[in-house]
Amino acid sequence: MKVFIMVDMEGCSGIVASEQVIPSFPDYQEGRRYMTEDTNACVEGCIEGGATEIIVRDAHYMGRNMLWHELSPHARYIQGNSGSHRMPGVWDCDCVILLGYHSMAGTREGILEHTMSPESWQNFWINGKLSGEFAIDAAIAGFYDKPVVMVSGDDKTCAEAEELVPGIVKAQVKKGLSLYGGELLPREKAHELIRKSAAEAVKKFREIKPFKVPGPVTLRLELVSRNSLPSPANKPWLRIIDGRTFEVEGSDFIDAWQKLTGR
Numbered sequence: 001m002k003v004f005i006m007v008d009m010e011g012c013s014g015i016v017a018s019e020q021v022i023p024s025f026p027d028y029q030e031g032r033r034y035m036t037e038d039t040n041a042c043v044e045g046c047i048e049g050g051a052t053e054i055i056v057r058d059a060h061y062m063g064r065n066m067l068w069h070e071l072s073p074h075a076r077y078i079q080g081n082s083g084s085h086r087m088p089g090v091w092d093c094d095c096v097i098l099l100g101y102h103s104m105a106g107t108r109e110g111i112l113e114h115t116m117s118p119e120s121w122q123n124f125w126i127n128g129k130l131s132g133e134f135a136i137d138a139a140i141a142g143f144y145d146k147p148v149v150m151v152s153g154d155d156k157t158c159a160e161a162e163e164l165v166p167g168i169v170k171a172q173v174k175k176g177l178s179l180y181g182g183e184l185l186p187r188e189k190a191h192e193l194i195r196k197s198a199a200e201a202v203k204k205f206r207e208i209k210p211f212k213v214p215g216p217v218t219l220r221l222e223l224v225s226r227n228s229l230p231s232p233a234n235k236p237w238l239r240i241i242d243g244r245t246f247e248v249e250g251s252d253f254i255d256a257w258q259k260l261t262g263r
């Protein structure tokens with residue numbers, strides 16, 4: 001039984017501030033430790049739940065956040081640039097866990113809310129529905145018919161996940177009070193919750209349905225800044241909507257995602 005764990009940083013336990021997730025700040029070092037500890041708790045839980053193989057992808061920023069020398073020996077780790085795919089190997093797994101996730105751009109009182117890039121992405125829609133990173137990664141997993149069985153993050157992230165994947169196991173490790181603050185579970189309780197949730201999720205993976213986006217898929221992106229639209233030359237699938245917004249259309253989610261992001 002094989003599990004794929006995507007780990008982002010903003011939704012990890014103990015994290016409330018940008019300084020904890022941006023490498024140039026001293027507080028980033030504590031953020032790395034928190035992310036590593038959440039990952040280890042999740043791996044332990046997966047083993048407890050019956051996983052025999054676990055792949056973990058460090059999915060924040062440049063993918064070099066988790067402290068490799070402190071990671072559990074019970075998984076394999078993808079760090080750094082993951083090459084041509086956002087979730088390499090997900091197609092060989094039985095289920096997916098999205099750990100340390102955050103709510104979509106614009107969510108009120110969502111801790112460190114954003115979608116992909118806070119500097120350049122304002123709003124993002126999948127087939128007309130406003131969406132965030134949980135939806136993106138759940139859709140990639142869903143393309144390969146893999147269910148997302150567990151999420152961890154703040155209360156807003158958990159609600160966002162439940163709406164798309166009914167019955168998903170939620171490890172709510174904090175409650176958002178603002179963009180840069182919230183009420184946190186203490187460290188040991190957060191780890192315990194992640195461990196137990198992962199074990200439960202892995203045990204019941206067959207009960208949770210993959211999040212499938214029906215094709216053809218339209219992805220609409222509203223950018224933060226003006227004058228930064230992609231050039232439509234030789235791109236018949238690209239439609240400019242206004243001075244900051246464009247759409248791409250693909251036959252399925254992966255096709256549309258590649259057209260949007262180039263990978």
Ligand SMILES: [Zn+2]
Binds near residue numbers: 009010059060061
């Ligand atoms: Zn991140």
